[in-house]
Amino acid sequence: MNTNSIVxxxxxxxxxxxxxxxxxxxxxxxxxxxxxxxxxxxxRIEDTDAVRSKDQxxxxxxxxxxxxxxxxxxxxxxxxxxIETHIEIAKNLLANGNAYRCYCSEDELEKEKELxxxxxIPYTYNRKCRELKGENNNKIFVVRFKSKLEGKxxxxxxxxxxxxxxxxxxxxxxxxxxxxxxxxxxxxxxxDYQMKITHxxxxxxxxxxxxxxxxxxxxMGWKIPEYAHIPLIHSKEGKxxxxxxxxxTVEDYKKIGIFPEALKNYLxxxxxxxxxxxxxxxEESIKLFNLKNIGKSPxxxxxxxxxxxxxxxxxxxxxxxxxxxxxxxxxxxxxxxPEKFYATIEKSMSFLKNKSKCLEDIFNNSKYIFSYELTENxxxxxxxxxxxxxxxxxxxxxxxxxxxxxFLKKIFDQIIEAEKINFKDLGQPLRIILTGxxxxxxxxxxxxxxxxxxxxxxxxxxxxxxxxxIKN
RNA sequence: GGUCCCUUCGUCUAUCGGUUAGGACACGUGGUUUUCAUCCAUGAAAGAGGGGUUCGAUUCCCCUAGGGACCGCCA
Numbered sequence: 157m158n159t160n161s162i163v164x165x166x167x168x169x170x171x172x173x174x175x176x177x178x179x180x181x182x183x184x185x186x187x188x189x190x191x192x193x194x195x196x197x198x199x200r201i202e203d204t205d206a207v208r209s210k211d212q213x214x215x216x217x218x219x220x221x222x223x224x225x226x227x228x229x230x231x232x233x234x235x236x237x238x239i240e241t242h243i244e245i246a247k248n249l250l251a252n253g254n255a256y257r258c259y260c261s262e263d264e265l266e267k268e269k270e271l272x273x274x275x276x277i278p279y280t281y282n283r284k285c286r287e288l289k290g291e292n293n294n295k296i297f298v299v300r301f302k303s304k305l306e307g308k309x310x311x312x313x314x315x316x317x318x319x320x321x322x323x324x325x326x327x328x329x330x331x332x333x334x335x336x337x338x339x340x341x342x343x344x345x346x347x348d349y350q351m352k353i354t355h356x357x358x359x360x361x362x363x364x365x366x367x368x369x370x371x372x373x374x375x376m377g378w379k380i381p382e383y384a385h386i387p388l389i390h391s392k393e394g395k396x397x398x399x400x401x402x403x404x405t406v407e408d409y410k411k412i413g414i415f416p417e418a419l420k421n422y423l424x425x426x427x428x429x430x431x432x433x434x435x436x437x438x439e440e441s442i443k444l445f446n447l448k449n450i451g452k453s454p455x456x457x458x459x460x461x462x463x464x465x466x467x468x469x470x471x472x473x474x475x476x477x478x479x480x481x482x483x484x485x486x487x488x489x490x491x492x493x494p495e496k497f498y499a500t501i502e503k504s505m506s507f508l509k510n511k512s513k514c515l516e517d518i519f520n521n522s523k524y525i526f527s528y529e530l531t532e533n534x535x536x537x538x539x540x541x542x543x544x545x546x547x548x549x550x551x552x553x554x555x556x557x558x559x560x561x562x563f564l565k566k567i568f569d570q571i572i573e574a575e576k577i578n579f580k581d582l583g584q585p586l587r588i589i590l591t592g593x594x595x596x597x598x599x600x601x602x603x604x605x606x607x608x609x610x611x612x613x614x615x616x617x618x619x620x621x622x623x624x625x626i627k628n
Numbered sequence: 629g630g631u632c633c634c635u636u637c638g639u640c641u642a643u644c645g646g647u648u649a650g651g652a653c654a655c656g657u658g659g660u661u662u663u664c665a666u667c668c669a670u671g672a673a674a675g676a677g678g679g680g681u682u683c684g685a686u687u688c689c690c691c692u693a694g695g696g697a698c699c700g701c702c703a
Contacts, residue, residue, distance in 0.1 A: 170703045205702055262701070278630035279699075298701055316633070325631050325699090333701040340703045363632070364698050387634075387696090394695065422640090425652090429641055432651045451641080453634045454696065461640065461653045471666090511665040568662080579662030587663075595664055 163195030165355050167228070168344070170202040171213035174405040175220040177457065178359060178389045178397055181423040185386060186357045187226045188424070188445040198351055199228040202235045204343055220406045224416045233351060235343055242338035242346050245376065246299055246331050254375045255331060257297040258285040280327040299332035303371060311366055314384035314447045319363065326367050341365055345372040348381055357384040357447070361396070384447050387427055387454040394456065403459060411489045413515020415481070418466040427455050435468065463513040470512055475505035482522070485515040497526040504605040507597045524591035525605060530618060534592055538585045543622065545571055545582055546589070550615045559608050561600040589618045
């Protein structure tokens with residue numbers, strides 16, 4: 157393979173918000189395609205909107221990509237650092253007669269647009285200044301690209317197929333603002349050229365930009381990259397996912413304890429498929445990914461599916477790793493679990509993770525270990541006619557000094573037999589007393605994880621509370 | 629309004645013109661489980677509508693309807 161044929165893709169977010177779930181998928185697809193093709197994946201930060209771009213977002217995007225283990229080749233390319241080159245190209249275009257100065261004021265154009273909108277006539281800039289002769293040095297101007305007026309252009313999109321558009325529908329778009337700063341379409345085209353991008357894989361919402369950028373490539377005599385516009389991710393309402401939607405950023409998933417592997421797997425399957433396969437390891441996804449299998453219709457986000465995907469990863473990861481992630485997660489998003497409980501939690505991982513779909517669930521399941529609280533509300537739920545049974549269990553356990561399952565089972569079985577009750581009748585109150593909740597792991601597991609002393613202590617606390625209640 | 633795109637179970641999707649239209653998530657039922665959950669089994673659930681082409685159309689073409697994206701001196 158010679159260097160000319162190496163595939164180079166890029167992800168080009170603008171740091172104007174946290175990494176979006178759609179952006180994450182775009183990044184993933186670019187990354188997977190480059191890996192599949194043994195090419196390169198570059199990161200470009202499109203920070204030319206000085207007002208909205210923020211360093212905090214840049215940091216957020218970078219750390220989130222790292223969290224997802226979507227890594228890029230070379231240093232991130234900061235678009236704002238290349239502005240001079242963009243301006244140079246604009247001047248070049250201007251000099252060659254491929255662009256022109258437009259002196260129309262923003263107010264003027266705004267008014268015209270409103271008028272057109274009112275009359276329901278499609279608005280495009282009327283190219284008034286296109287054939288203006290002579291210099292107009294004192295006035296403020298923008299530079300517009302001279303778009304093709306006639307004919308048609310076909311975009312051979314790798315996902316959408318051939319998309320044909322009349323050239324006259326592409327307006328003479330601005331490439332240099334009145335403050336002499338380049339606009340998106342110019343910067344993107346120039347940067348894609350300079351970065352030697354071979355495949356531009358991005359959201360469907362950029363499709364019209366492809367027609368603009370292609371024209372810049374043509375006039376400059378540059379080799380046009382391949383384009384693949386992937387359908388957007390829609391909200392439940394079927395609209396383009398926006399920052400206002402719930403769970404629209406990667407952070408939203410991270411904070412409930414979704415694994416990066418699970419999120420990637422979910423995102424991979426959203427709009428892409430490989431036969432009936434649902435679970436893809438990293439190696440498999442790289443090996444099997446292609447642009448051909450990307451669907452053409454937009455897809456909706458399905459929270460249940462993400463959670464269920466995560467559940468799969470929770471069940472298939474080893475408990476030590478799971479424990480480490482739980483500790484880290486708690487510290488970042490909940491509260492730090494005191495270290496003295498680490499050993500207990502770690503050895504209990506196998507059942508704490510049982511009904512958990514995300515780390516937040518495991519955290520909640522583990523709470524009885526590190527932040528035990530028995531509220532009046534929960535005590536209410538205990539059938540007080542079973543008090544003597546609980547007391548009997550307490551004294552037998554204390555006497556036996558044992559909390560092994562076999563030992564407890566023997567005690568329980570005897571009581572069940574003698575009192576003619578079900579396990580549930582004693583299991584449920586015990587669970588509430590020991591965990592402060594009617595839901596939770598199996599009673600034997602709870603007992604075992606707490607240890608003898610803690611178990612007796614919690615029962616004693618309960619007895620005291622009950623006695624006080626009776627007195628009052 | 630203009631341009632472009634899309635349309636298979638509720639959701640994500642499979643189907644290279646001939647299938648009892650398959651899988652997964654969610655949901656229902658039954659079983660296992662000393663709660664909930666897990667697990668196992670099982671069920672219900674889809675080709676937007678109308679025309680063509682064809683021996684045969686979910687698949688190809690056209691129309692209609694519905695949905696979406698874009699229409700910034702944002703990216």
